[in-house]
Amino acid sequence: MTEPSARVKELRDLIAYHNRRYYELDEPSITDAEWDALMRELVALETAHPELVTADSPTQRVGGPPAEGFTKVEHEVSMLSLGNAYSADDMREFDARIREAVGAVRYVCELKIDGLAVSLRYEGGRLVRGATRGDGQVGEDITMNIRTIRNVPLQLSETVDIEVRGEAYMPKPAFRRLNEAREANGESLFANPRNAAAGSLRQLDPRVAANRGLAVFVYTVVEAERFADTHSGAIAMAQRLGFAVNGESRTFDAIDDVIEFIDSWGRKRHDLPYATDGMVIKVDSLALQERLGFTAKSPRWAIAYKYQAEQAETVLRDIELSVGRTGAVTPTAVFNPVQLAGTTVSRASLHNEDYIRDKDIRLGDTIVVQKAGDIIPEVVRSLPEMRTGVEVPYVFPYECPQCGAPLVRLPEEAAWRCVNPACPALIRESLIHFASRDAMNIEGLGEQWVAQLLEHQLIHDAADLYDLTQEELVTLDRMGERSATNLVAAIAASKQNSLEKLLFGLGIRLVGEKAARTLAKEFGTLDALMRASSEELQTVPEIGPKLADSIVAYFATPGAQQLLARLVAAGVNTAFIAPRVRGRASTAALAAGDALREAGTDTEAVPAGEGTAGLAESLGDGASWFTDKTCVLTGTLTVMDRKQAGEWIEALGGKVTGSVSAKTDVVIAGEKAGSKLTKAESIRDSGQNANLVVMNEEQFIALLRAEGVEL
DSSP: OOOHHHHHHHHHHHHHHHHIIIIISOOOOSOHHHHHHHHHHHHHHHHHOGGGOOTTSGGGSOSOOOOTTSOEEEOSSOOOOOEEEOSHHHHHHHHHHHHHHHSSOOEEEEEEESSEEEEEEEETTEEEEEEEOTTSSEEEBOHHHHTTOTTSOSBOSSOOOEEEEEEEEOOHHHHHHHHHHHHHTTOOOOSSHHHHHHHHHTOSSHHHHHTTTOEEEEEEETTGGGTOSBHHHHHHHHHHHTOOOOTTOEEESSHHHHHHHHHHHHHHGGGSSSOEEEEEEEESBHHHHHHHOBOSSSBTTEEEEEOOOOEEEEEEEEEEEEEOTTOEEEEEEEEEEEEETTEEEEEEEOOSHHHHHHTTOEETOEEEEEEETTTEEEEEEEOGGGOOSOOEEOOOOSBOTTTOOBEEOOTTOSOEEEOOTTOHHHHHHHHHHHHSTTTTOOTTOOHHHHHHHHHTTSOSSGGGGGGOOHHHHTTSTTOOHHHHHHHHHHHHHGGGSOHHHHHHHTTOTTOOHHHHHHHHHHHOBHHHHHHOOHHHHTTSTTOOHHHHHHHHHHHHSHHHHHHHHHHHHTTOOOBOOOOOOSOOOHHHHHHHHHHHHHTTOOGGGSSTTOOHHHHHHHHTTTOOTTTTOEEEEESBOSSSOHHHHHHHHHHTTOEEESSOOTTOOEEEEOBTOOHHHHHHHHHHHHTTTTTOEEEEHHHHHHHHHHTTOOO
8 A cells, every 4th residue: 555655745746747737838638627636635645644744745835837938026915726616515515614704795706717817917007017827926927928918908097006817818719720720830739728828928929929819807806905895896997997807707695596607607608709617706795805814825715616528438430631731641530429518529630640649549449529628629538448359559651641652750740741742632732822812812712713723633733823724714613704814813913922922822831921021021032042041041030940941941842943933934923022112202202291281190190300391301212211110000990901001011111019118119090099009199298209100090101102102
């Protein structure tokens, strides 16, 4: 029999290991319920043997240590975790303890959002710091990432000093999009929205967080008694200040009503646009909260009811393989249909070869499936005890399921890839990407037409698109003469795109839109880029070793060289195209000054301290007023979208960022501009940056035209 001291050590080591995977690596390998079971066993052993309790036991602290790479932040008021309940009996025991201590009580019930706990501090109504929980005492300063979250106010409606706590989360649609993109690139998938949110907020580059659609629900006001008598009153006040709060909270006097509310959301929580894994129940009265107090790690006046993940057993019938546009081969489990989280499920990703091997998943196995974060179907485990002897170990093929070419697996990757440029699956997905809006923007060339063109053998790669004729296109199913004419015209128009569109359209591994634009501007021509070494590429801002090596490897392949030669022969532009300008003469600038005045501008809409003549001088021949200026776009633009406006600014030498600071030079405010406009005006008017230019869309358009831009 294992000695208690030995088991305590084993449990602590296990919990430390899983904490690191959960909090630091964002790669959990066990469920929350399994982790809770380990913790409950440790608590029971330490209760029975108090001499074994040590200061470094996981029962004596909260959460995980701060991640390396961020400044550490000490919380003035500890961010504690909550005790857990798993049944109605657990809730009644909690209620009995509360009523025995303080008598009659009212509870407030709030959905427990599956995300990352964060602290937001405001001084004078302005956001000054965002931090993670960390270990409850010391967290990580993630202010720059928090500022990228759109529903986090940078400026409150009142000039108040306040700290709130909340849950940063990733909505289900954003989670799906992120995992789909990662799967297409052969990257590991996030297990659930919580890990996706945590991984996004722990990126050292705030642009990563900005592009992932995060949001925050505020659930606590620190020192709430300064603002209200009840928790629900404090949350209502927080909402008035501009914070996003979850609207599904309710208050109840009876524990049976609380339990009924918990059960009702257990049935319908899957319909929410965000993931929730439980319900938080708190004593509403702040005075009673103070009387009840805290244990070493959690408040006595609150508890978290945890919903069990809905799982189902089924039989694995097959494993299918699909090939993405980057060549990543993804195995998918095909099993007898089951009901999960309100939908019928019959397929789930198995991610990669290692996943299948590590979980010992065999064809014919009885398997347990669930929806990760109530969204993505996943195979949790196989059930070896139910095997009958007919189950067959799955052997991952080392040949492409589409073309038969040998698959390649790089040492640092989990995915096997097809690198045959003639692979039909690779060609199909690559062509769909090549024609997409953010790439070559061939309007009308969608997935169905690509499939038909390949099926009829009218095309084999992207270069073949430029040889298509109207006569060939009308042979396709449901392709009329007018549609064929429009498609031929759209293909021809794509030849005039700037180089960055082509670079992104080629689907070079790790080259996204921003990297493509950076490379196009830096090297100017495709030929110059193709000649660049990895070392030369790494001298370009934001181009690291992996990206540089990927670019060099792509251009070194004979297939890529042949494709590019044919695209050039077809007349596709391979140079960076700067904004089309007519020549920025002083007379054009003077006219722009008149246009700016007619649009209703004031002196803040042109360089500080200059009138129309000053604007003319600042433009000059061959110069750009936007050169080296940091610009922020906010609100809704009507003449062009913000992405297009940003591309013009960058093409004219400016830089576009997502947040306003004292270093911002220009803010372009469209309709319904909110906190960014307010902050910009405050920075300018307070003297922090008296030269900060604030203009509306009409003024922005007038200035672009003064630059000679042909809109």
